[in-house]
Amino acid sequence: MSTQQPIKLDFGVVHYDLMLPPIIKRNYGKWKYHEIIKPGILKHVSETGEEFYTVRAGAPKFASVDTVRKLCDLADKYCDGYLRFTSRHNIEFLISKKENIDGLIADLKKMGLPVGGTGNSMASIIQCTAWMHCHTAATDAAGIGKSVYDGLFEYFQRMDLPAKLKIAISGCLNMCGAVHCSDIAILGVHRVPPKVIDEIVSKACEIPSLIAVCPTYAIKPNPKAKSITIDPDKCMYCGICYGMCPGVPLADPKNDGVSIWVGGKVSSTRSGPMFSRLVVPYLPNNPPRWPEVVDVVKKIVNVWVDGAKKDERMGEWIERIGWGRFFKITGIPFTDKHIDDYVFAIPSMSTGAQVRL
Amino acid sequence: MSTQQPIKLDFGVVHYDLMLPPIIKRNYGKWKYHEIIKPGILKHVSETGEEFYTVRAGAPKFASVDTVRKLCDLADKYCDGYLRFTSRHNIEFLISKKENIDGLIADLKKMGLPVGGTGNSMASIIQCTAWMHCHTAATDAAGIGKSVYDGLFEYFQRMDLPAKLKIAISGCLNMCGAVHCSDIAILGVHRVPPKVIDEIVSKACEIPSLIAVCPTYAIKPNPKAKSITIDPDKCMYCGICYGMCPGVPLADPKNDGVSIWVGGKVSSTRSGPMFSRLVVPYLPNNPPRWPEVVDVVKKIVNVWVDGAKKDERMGEWIERIGWGRFFKITGIPFTDKHIDDYVFAIPSMSTGAQVRL
Amino acid sequence: MAEKSETPILDELEKGPWPSHVTELKKTGYKGLLALYEQIYQDKMTHWAHGGMVGVPGYDAGVIGRVSDRPDILKDAHTFRIIEPAAWFYKTEYLRKICDTWEKYGSGLMNLHGATGDLQLIGIKTENMVPCFNEFAQIGFDLGGSAGDIRTMSCCVGPARCEFSCIDTLAIYQELTMSYLDEMHRPRFPYKFKIKISGCPNDGVAATARSDLAIIGTWRDSIRIDQEEVRKYASAGLNINDVCAKCPTEALEWNGTELKLNADDCVRCMHCINKMPKALRPGIDKGATILIGGRARGRYGAFLAWVLVPFMKVNPPYTELKDLIKKIVEWWDENGRTKERVGETIYRFGMGRFLRAVGLPAVPQQIIRPRANPFWFYWPGEVK
Amino acid sequence: MAEKSETPILDELEKGPWPSHVTELKKTGYKGLLALYEQIYQDKMTHWAHGGMVGVPGYDAGVIGRVSDRPDILKDAHTFRIIEPAAWFYKTEYLRKICDTWEKYGSGLMNLHGATGDLQLIGIKTENMVPCFNEFAQIGFDLGGSAGDIRTMSCCVGPARCEFSCIDTLAIYQELTMSYLDEMHRPRFPYKFKIKISGCPNDGVAATARSDLAIIGTWRDSIRIDQEEVRKYASAGLNINDVCAKCPTEALEWNGTELKLNADDCVRCMHCINKMPKALRPGIDKGATILIGGRARGRYGAFLAWVLVPFMKVNPPYTELKDLIKKIVEWWDENGRTKERVGETIYRFGMGRFLRAVGLPAVPQQIIRPRANPFWFYWPGEVK
Numbered sequence A, B: 001m002s003t004q005q006p007i008k009l010d011f012g013v014v015h016y017d018l019m020l021p022p023i024i025k026r027n028y029g030k031w032k033y034h035e036i037i038k039p040g041i042l043k044h045v046s047e048t049g050e051e052f053y054t055v056r057a058g059a060p061k062f063a064s065v066d067t068v069r070k071l072c073d074l075a076d077k078y079c080d081g082y083l084r085f086t087s088r089h090n091i092e093f094l095i096s097k098k099e100n101i102d103g104l105i106a107d108l109k110k111m112g113l114p115v116g117g118t119g120n121s122m123a124s125i126i127q128c129t130a131w132m133h134c135h136t137a138a139t140d141a142a143g144i145g146k147s148v149y150d151g152l153f154e155y156f157q158r159m160d161l162p163a164k165l166k167i168a169i170s171g172c173l174n175m176c177g178a179v180h181c182s183d184i185a186i187l188g189v190h191r192v193p194p195k196v197i198d199e200i201v202s203k204a205c206e207i208p209s210l211i212a213v214c215p216t217y218a219i220k221p222n223p224k225a226k227s228i229t230i231d232p233d234k235c236m237y238c239g240i241c242y243g244m245c246p247g248v249p250l251a252d253p254k255n256d257g258v259s260i261w262v263g264g265k266v267s268s269t270r271s272g273p274m275f276s277r278l279v280v281p282y283l284p285n286n287p288p289r290w291p292e293v294v295d296v297v298k299k300i301v302n303v304w305v306d307g308a309k310k311d312e313r314m315g316e317w318i319e320r321i322g323w324g325r326f327f328k329i330t331g332i333p334f335t336d337k338h339i340d341d342y343v344f345a346i347p348s349m350s351t352g353a354q355v356r357l
Numbered sequence C, D: 001m002a003e004k005s006e007t008p009i010l011d012e013l014e015k016g017p018w019p020s021h022v023t024e025l026k027k028t029g030y031k032g033l034l035a036l037y038e039q040i041y042q043d044k045m046t047h048w049a050h051g052g053m054v055g056v057p058g059y060d061a062g063v064i065g066r067v068s069d070r071p072d073i074l075k076d077a078h079t080f081r082i083i084e085p086a087a088w089f090y091k092t093e094y095l096r097k098i099c100d101t102w103e104k105y106g107s108g109l110m111n112l113h114g115a116t117g118d119l120q121l122i123g124i125k126t127e128n129m130v131p132c133f134n135e136f137a138q139i140g141f142d143l144g145g146s147a148g149d150i151r152t153m154s155c156c157v158g159p160a161r162c163e164f165s166c167i168d169t170l171a172i173y174q175e176l177t178m179s180y181l182d183e184m185h186r187p188r189f190p191y192k193f194k195i196k197i198s199g200c201p202n203d204g205v206a207a208t209a210r211s212d213l214a215i216i217g218t219w220r221d222s223i224r225i226d227q228e229e230v231r232k233y234a235s236a237g238l239n240i241n242d243v244c245a246k247c248p249t250e251a252l253e254w255n256g257t258e259l260k261l262n263a264d265d266c267v268r269c270m271h272c273i274n275k276m277p278k279a280l281r282p283g284i285d286k287g288a289t290i291l292i293g294g295r296a297r298g299r300y301g302a303f304l305a306w307v308l309v310p311f312m313k314v315n316p317p318y319t320e321l322k323d324l325i326k327k328i329v330e331w332w333d334e335n336g337r338t339k340e341r342v343g344e345t346i347y348r349f350g351m352g353r354f355l356r357a358v359g360l361p362a363v364p365q366q367i368i369r370p371r372a373n374p375f376w377f378y379w380p381g382e383v384k
């Protein structure tokens, strides 16, 4: 079996021509405008006059082949056999016949899949594999994601938020869930330096690159043990070293946990893209439902809903009222951890005498 | 003579009580409001009802005792023997009797001293000693200052600029003229690495600190010569090394010259403080009147006067219209030198897809 | 009485209205993973471990090796990264074949999709990999990127279903993917290199935040305005003044009957178009803005991608675009350090050096504002 | 025919309407400097050179040693830095004495004033320094700072003539100067340490840009508004809506008869007060904002000073302020590298470490926005 060879290589990606519904091919590049008929239902109108409907449904990002086949069944029944996934991993049913919409929605309901996520709603939550499948995770993503979804469920199905709400979760600083530019981001954090297991380091790791890769120069050679040492005063628990070398694990059930970030945004609209900013440095890992995390996220969403003007993304709202005010009204304590002390720290300091007291 | 000793030490600064006119003492901390009666003439009104006048005059920052005595004569004649200098080195005559104003102005005119510099006028130009007295200067300050003053003379005496106009000149990167936050800044620049004079370095300079002080790590030890070498690819001609060591001079008549910066501001008003930003990386030293520099400065002032709204400092105006537009309307070429490539470069890059074409 | 569950902790995640991944996991019958995941929840600590180099012969990428540190519960459970079809469109016929194959050789658990874009299939044993790959090959699904290579790309729905799209995102995706298969399958670069393609500045694939090279559709001329439709929005209750107020450059003015645009001031942010899609449309002279250097985390913190080329026509055969990517990747390959993404290499060398190397001009659109420090360099020949 | 000038180049700088420094130089009769300056203009290159350590016995600062590399033209021409009286107020009696002494022992050329604040007297020979100093001592004028010490300070005109001033700038200047004479006259710090005092956020001594520690007057309560006077400004033609529009935080609203202030939103920028000094005044609960870390050029480029203490009461005997300065300077003295200003030391160590060392709390006013990178530290005791 292991001597078997691939039958071909480098054939690349299937052509999208095979995947597009005929109505899309006919109107490709000719779309004129769209409307959101109701949460989860988009209508696109073409210059040719044709109309096209999309029903967007949330789904677990981790799905069984069973469920995927059921989705295919629905697409066959209502969508001439076509569906797509969005860049945030929702399912979109592609409908050329308006009259199919209601039946589809009813069937989705039966399957337990919520319809929504369009317009000014909560978009689906970007998540990485974390405890489901990843060795560097400091927390889970899918489990937190499910808990937050349940806590904010209504907002997926409504469109009366001030603006879009994009949440992301990453199990560790690698940020595969791209938490760095989300309205609300949940990020797993380690808080103690890696343990150095000399036997593994000496056997499995390339020591010079390991030393070079540490951003804070915390790793020093330990020639006697053919290994390394880590200066606990310099290490900020980023895990980059562990990404390269199994001999420096940093998982720690007592100290690992979750941090919360807010105010990021990607689109170039209005204010342009913005980074998510630290608001809660640490909450304990409290599986299976992470109540502390869900509470903070809900609180943040609530103050935003109360305070923001129409079209103000989380970060735009906070930038208007000031970050100090944000901490005040959420009651989240401000600490020295919030103050950047890394490479680009200086441009983030409040220069001049403008102060909100 | 050289064996003589000081009669006392550490007696500190004369008390200001000895220096303040009686009317100021009476109204100290009780001022209620001010008016600018005309360019150069301030009126301050106290809660006690007393009125107090200031006549501000420009003067050469470098003055002979002769001239200073003449200023004292005027102060004795019109100001009960009191005057002050401003933080930008103008002279202020402190007048308790309104009827003295006109006589003073007439006498100042006779002396050739312009009255103005208040409100939305050109403030006096901050300058360092440069070629008048400094060993690190790449250009002169007083000579350029005089030339720019003559070129913009009217603006010192008028108050119809969009906002205050603060110009500063420094002869070298040390920035003693505090050019880093001025509406228009003129900064002397070297453009070739220091020459290393081994005999001086080995005798007069402390080599380890010399090496440590170079921000780009361009200096390497040269143990054979008990001196150092400078990597021309790494040196960006800042002159910090020369500040510590006479053995590495970098004055170079062919390559030294002047750079122009705009848009800086100090006050916390509106936009808050801002740095001056590079607009012309190099103009040749063309003494005694630096026509190229005067031309560029005048051009910049003119486009600002034409384009800015009321109360818009240079930098506020440019930030509103965009830097690209500024380069376009001034016709100043944009080059790779304008793009920051130093420590805080990344936060100055234009992230996202917003582009003005 | 009901049987006692083997996963009492995870079961809690089956409650609540949102579809549960635990339920899905159970449906696959992939017991090992379920048990390991429960163990992890109990220990509050991952039991996954480095999986070493595993893969399909001929490729050095596309499979993420993954084993657990509790082989008593589950041993190897590698991940297949499969290049997604452009904009994640599927005919069910294909999706069903994928399900069948994955059920046969893998765990039956799918990650739909990975954040980079791939169709991720989680949990395959080493010995099943080649047969599984061969079956995917038959239906035309190749492996994607991993490690120091050009990664699997992604593109938004673009012209397929979006009126805003200024470029043919799907065609560009297709063309670039097919052009870089070797670079994708055989890592040889300092680190990963991600390319993402969005049809307009709304940036539907988050290219600005998540890609080393972002291709974002835009237009060079002026927004097209249908004044009649604007008035309709107004009478329907849209606050047009508010739309104008949110324009980042005050380019818009509404006098109650007409919307005036100062096209010179427009920075193509999309806001007004988003608010009035029936009335406003991008111009007709379309192309893309090319951005460089985005990435999460990073040695210096995350970078958002910044403007490299303010406007480029992007039409088949995409010569200009492909030449540029080639030059960028070559320069980075030569100059980048291990685990250094291209944005960081540019930061280390300076934008000026990079621009010279790839033959692009310095333009004001690349920056927010010019440098504030007096520390720059002269190139040979510039000084006497 | 007129005699041929010895300074044909410099003579050009006597033309034009602005008072000429060349004319002043000529008036002093200080031929050596005039000739050297002409030579420099001719050669387009400075002829000044390091002057070595010169000074008044007992002090290691206050004199800038300066010689020329053309001793044939001029040899030594050191600079006396004399601490200016608070806010540069002079009774002519004193200024005349200064002129007399400087004429007697020095060049007769004055630099009124240096950018740091000192009264700078340019051009004294080594042998004249002690007698000259002694005469200045008699009238009460001491030398200021130079090298790695606490530098001569400066303060704006403040309560002496400005209705905006929220602190007694002159008194604070006096007190701090008298407190740090030892630190000023005997350099022992890593580098210079500058303190500047402005009465309000207009920052009339540019403290934000030019001092390591900036003391800037402000208020804690609400701006005082005289509505009647606001209306007068309005009828006199001031565009009050425009004033409101320029408020950085939209804290102001004008309805045509009344100016409403949302005091919670005011960030004390001074703009509205500046525009209507008769109608608006700072509140009555006054104090200062303390900023840290400003400096020009710098190893990393210039730093603008940033907020350290958002609001501090600053009244005699100034204990809180002086304690804070002491702690800051001590920490920096201990941790700073040669030629490292305090802002750079803070940058190197991190604001968190610095705040802990000086015993100040972290508060949101210190930053524009929180960190975007996930790289922070835990202190001993914070983790299990």
Ligand code: SRM
Pocket: A127, A128, A129, A130, A133, A134, A135, A136, A174, A175, A176, A177, A178, A243, C064, C066, C079, C081, C111, C113, C114, C115, C116, C117, C118, C119, C120, C144, C152, C192, C194, C209, C210, C211, C294, C295, C296, C297, C298, C341
């Ligand atoms: C599967 C996926 C998460 C997901 O469920 O969506 C993922 C999973 C892993 N990522 Fe990722 N990354 C995934 C998208 C991302 C993204 C998002 C994106 O591409 O848009 C990022 C942030 C964007 C970026 O690249 O900057 C991301 C940034 C990282 C990093 C940090 C990279 C860096 O520049 O420092 C690492 C660490 C590394 O590569 O050394 C990493 C490493 C990993 C590894 C391979 C763990 C490791 O160190 O070996 C994870 C494998 C987990 C597993 O076996 O299940 N992953 N990773 C995503 C890939 C699926 C796909 O191909 O479609």
Ligand code: SRM
Pocket: A034, A036, A042, A085, A086, A087, A088, A089, A090, A117, A118, A119, A120, A123, A124, A163, A164, A166, A181, A182, A183, A264, A265, A266, A267, A268, A269, A313, C087, C155, C156, C157, C158, C161, C162, C163, C164, C202, C203, C204, C205, C206, C274, C275
């Ligand atoms: C389907 C999808 C593209 C795809 O190829 O998959 C898509 C589709 C549309 N986007 Fe989007 N966007 C999609 C991801 C994004 C992303 C990327 C992301 O979320 O990671 C962004 C940037 C997010 C950010 O800024 O953080 C994005 C920022 C926008 C915006 C700008 C919103 C703003 O903050 O100003 C608009 C305009 C609007 O909605 O007014 C927009 C508008 C639209 C429109 C209305 C475009 C159109 O005319 O068809 C589409 C329907 C939107 C809706 O959901 O109401 N789309 N859109 C993606 C759906 C993801 C999902 O399942 O939720």
Ligand code: SRM
Pocket: B127, B128, B129, B130, B133, B134, B135, B136, B174, B175, B176, B177, B178, B243, D064, D066, D079, D081, D111, D113, D114, D115, D116, D117, D118, D119, D120, D144, D152, D194, D209, D210, D211, D294, D295, D296, D297, D298, D341
């Ligand atoms: C006289 C004065 C310029 C003037 O005419 O106004 C001046 C003159 C010199 N400065 Fe300065 N600096 C003067 C105010 C400044 C200022 C402005 C300020 O203090 O507000 C700055 C920028 C603000 C700051 O400190 O960041 C300034 C930043 C420097 C630097 C760069 C400091 C740094 O942090 O890197 C140096 C170089 C050094 O000290 O190594 C410097 C060094 C010098 C030296 C001593 C040259 C040297 O390297 O030995 C100059 C002596 C020239 C001479 O002999 O005539 N001077 N210097 C100012 C002092 C007069 C006074 O005491 O009142």
Ligand code: SRM
Pocket: B033, B034, B036, B042, B085, B086, B087, B088, B089, B090, B117, B118, B119, B120, B123, B124, B163, B164, B166, B181, B182, B183, B264, B265, B266, B267, B268, B269, B313, D087, D155, D156, D157, D158, D161, D162, D163, D164, D202, D203, D204, D205, D206, D274, D275, D277
């Ligand atoms: C005399 C002086 C203080 C001193 O102790 O010497 C002073 C005095 C006054 N300043 Fe100033 N400022 C003085 C230097 C400054 C500086 C520092 C500097 O220029 O280096 C600044 C910050 C400059 C900057 O931002 O770059 C400064 C920023 C202001 C502002 C804010 C202007 C703005 O851009 O918004 C005002 C308010 C106004 O004018 O509306 C102001 C207002 C005033 C008022 C009206 C205050 C008052 O009620 O008396 C005074 C008369 C101003 C005038 O000239 O029209 N003063 N003022 C300084 C005169 C310098 C000179 O000779 O030109």
Ligand code: SF4
Pocket: A128, A129, A130, A131, A134, A135, A136, A137, A138, A170, A171, A172, A173, A174, A175, A176, A177
């Ligand atoms: S973010 Fe961390 S935990 Fe999540 S998949 Fe990536 S590497 Fe694993």
Ligand code: SF4
Pocket: A193, A194, A213, A214, A215, A216, A217, A218, A219, A230, A234, A235, A236, A237, A238, A239, A240, A241, A242
């Ligand atoms: S966790 Fe990060 S900071 Fe700590 S030693 Fe490893 S690479 Fe360095």
Ligand code: SF4
Pocket: B128, B129, B130, B131, B134, B135, B136, B137, B138, B141, B170, B171, B172, B173, B174, B175, B176, B177
């Ligand atoms: S800026 Fe340079 S030239 Fe001017 S006084 Fe300072 S050190 Fe000398």
Ligand code: SF4
Pocket: B193, B194, B213, B214, B215, B216, B217, B218, B219, B230, B234, B235, B236, B237, B238, B239, B240, B241, B242
């Ligand atoms: S001039 Fe500056 S960069 Fe060049 S060697 Fe000297 S200190 Fe280094």
Ligand code: SF4
Pocket: C156, C157, C158, C162, C163, C164, C165, C166, C198, C199, C200, C201, C202, C203, C204, C205
């Ligand atoms: S990025 Fe633009 S073109 Fe692409 S789907 Fe979103 S709105 Fe449409």
Ligand code: SF4
Pocket: A270, C246, C247, C248, C249, C250, C251, C252, C261, C265, C266, C267, C268, C269, C270, C271, C272, C273
């Ligand atoms: S696209 Fe954006 S920048 Fe252009 S006019 Fe509309 S709102 Fe203004």
Ligand code: SF4
Pocket: D156, D157, D158, D159, D162, D163, D164, D165, D166, D198, D199, D200, D201, D202, D203, D204, D205
């Ligand atoms: S800084 Fe403020 S208090 Fe001082 S003079 Fe200027 S306006 Fe008046």
Ligand code: SF4
Pocket: B270, D246, D247, D248, D249, D250, D251, D252, D261, D265, D266, D267, D268, D269, D270, D271, D272, D273
């Ligand atoms: S002082 Fe500045 S921030 Fe405060 S209300 Fe006036 S303009 Fe607004």
